[in-house]
Amino acid sequence: MGSEGPTGDAAAPLAERLRSQGLRLxxxxxxxxAAVEALEHATPEAIGARLREEAGPDGSAPDSSTVYRNLELxxxxxxxxxxxxxxxxxxxxxxxHPHLHVVCAxxxxxxxVAPDLLDSAAERLAAELGFTVDVGHVALSGTCAAxxxxxxxxxx
Amino acid sequence: MGSEGPTGDAAAPLAERLRSQGLRLxxxxxxxxAAVEALEHATPEAIGARLREEAGPDGSAPDSSTVYRNLELxxxxxxxxxxxxxxxxxxxxxxxHPHLHVVCAxxxxxxxVAPDLLDSAAERLAAELGFTVDVGHVALSGTCAAxxxxxxxxxx
DNA sequence: CTCGTTGCAAAGGATTTGCACAAGT
DNA sequence: ACTTGTGCAAATCCTTTGCAACGAG
Numbered sequence: 370m371g372s373e374g375p376t377g378d379a380a381a382p383l384a385e386r387l388r389s390q391g392l393r394l395x396x397x398x399x400x401x402x403a404a405v406e407a408l409e410h411a412t413p414e415a416i417g418a419r420l421r422e423e424a425g426p427d428g429s430a431p432d433s434s435t436v437y438r439n440l441e442l443x444x445x446x447x448x449x450x451x452x453x454x455x456x457x458x459x460x461x462x463x464x465x466h467p468h469l470h471v472v473c474a475x476x477x478x479x480x481x482v483a484p485d486l487l488d489s490a491a492e493r494l495a496a497e498l499g500f501t502v503d504v505g506h507v508a509l510s511g512t513c514a515a516x517x518x519x520x521x522x523x524x525x
Numbered sequence: 526m527g528s529e530g531p532t533g534d535a536a537a538p539l540a541e542r543l544r545s546q547g548l549r550l551x552x553x554x555x556x557x558x559a560a561v562e563a564l565e566h567a568t569p570e571a572i573g574a575r576l577r578e579e580a581g582p583d584g585s586a587p588d589s590s591t592v593y594r595n596l597e598l599x600x601x602x603x604x605x606x607x608x609x610x611x612x613x614x615x616x617x618x619x620x621x622h623p624h625l626h627v628v629c630a631x632x633x634x635x636x637x638v639a640p641d642l643l644d645s646a647a648e649r650l651a652a653e654l655g656f657t658v659d660v661g662h663v664a665l666s667g668t669c670a671a672x673x674x675x676x677x678x679x680x681x
Numbered sequence: 682c683t684c685g686t687t688g689c690a691a692a693g694g695a696t697t698t699g700c701a702c703a704a705g706t
Numbered sequence: 707a708c709t710t711g712t713g714c715a716a717a718t719c720c721t722t723t724g725c726a727a728c729g730a731g
Contacts, residue, residue: 388731391684391685392685392686393684393685393686393729393730393731394730394731395685395686395687395729395730397686397687398686412720413720413721414719414720429688431687431688432687432688432689433720433721434687434688434689434721434722434723435686435687435688437720437721437722438686438687438722439686453609453611453612454609455609455662456609456613456615457612457613457695457696457719457720458720459612471650471654471656471658473656474659474662480654480656482650482654486646486649486650487643487646487665489645489646490642490643490645490646490665493642494627494638494642494665494667498627498636498638498669498670499669499670499673500627500629500636500667500668500669500670501667501668501673502627502665502666502667503630503666503667503668506611506630506666506667507665507666509643509646509650509658509663510658510659510662510663511650511656511657511658511659511662512656512657512659513654513655513656514654514655514656517655517657547709547710548710548711549704549705549706549709549710549711550705550706551704551705551710551711551712553711553712554711568695569695569696570694570695585713587712587713588712588713588714589695589696590696590697590698590712590713590714591711591712591713593695593696593697594697594711594712595711613694613695613696613720613721614695
């Protein structure tokens, strides 16, 4: 079958995307991308921390400014996405398709949901307001089952 | 008719809610609440700015730390709500019912939508994950009609 | 060799916090 | 009077920026 199927997109090497824009492939960029993929949802800080761990006591990890710059770049290249979950902590993820995230306000837990959850809402907004929803940046907040359960038992 | 109808909730004076918790009614609290009501959606900074304007060159406005502390308090009292629109900028609003906000990522414009927009999505999440969506904190981001139009003409 | 990249350090903006004084009740 | 609330200033947190040295193509 085709060597350029739809799934090949995100799997395509970082190198090619960089090349096509006259940008350079550096070890730092590969490491940042790898970290985003490894940690499913991570803040820039968490990514920095991870890189520091990986590097070990002797090796050197990318500077935090480099992490920020590269996250921005990787997003422009379409290799990662970021979402705001609430209070100042964007999380980055590397899935191939835009996800929809739900966050528990109590425990901070994150779950991913199929993006079609909002299809009907998106259609209504498009029809009524001409507003195009960017599903990838949406995070719904609320309470997860576990926390709801706990709240109930503590607050009878 | 009952003197404690469901609509009387948000209209109930700030004073009573404070009293019932042993808290005090201060000029600052009244001003902060008034500002949130006046500015439909405002960041803590905008609220502070507004209070400074209102005070005029001679009068004194509440300190920003007081604004933050009181916004938090008013939210605990159920008189205001806050929503995160994306990058670190919480907005406060004082409507009686939770609203749903949509934000344009280009122009920053905010529109309010009826909360029932997400009813079906909320039901699905409840059924499938046991997750309770807090509609009041949800902000959908995307592109408004005007910005979409502009983007089209600039990028043919 | 040339120009994009990185690290370091310093600048910034937005909240938060500790405290002594001022103000509600 | 007693206790909560406020202003002020310092402390944080997270992110961005300027610049000289470094390294990929």
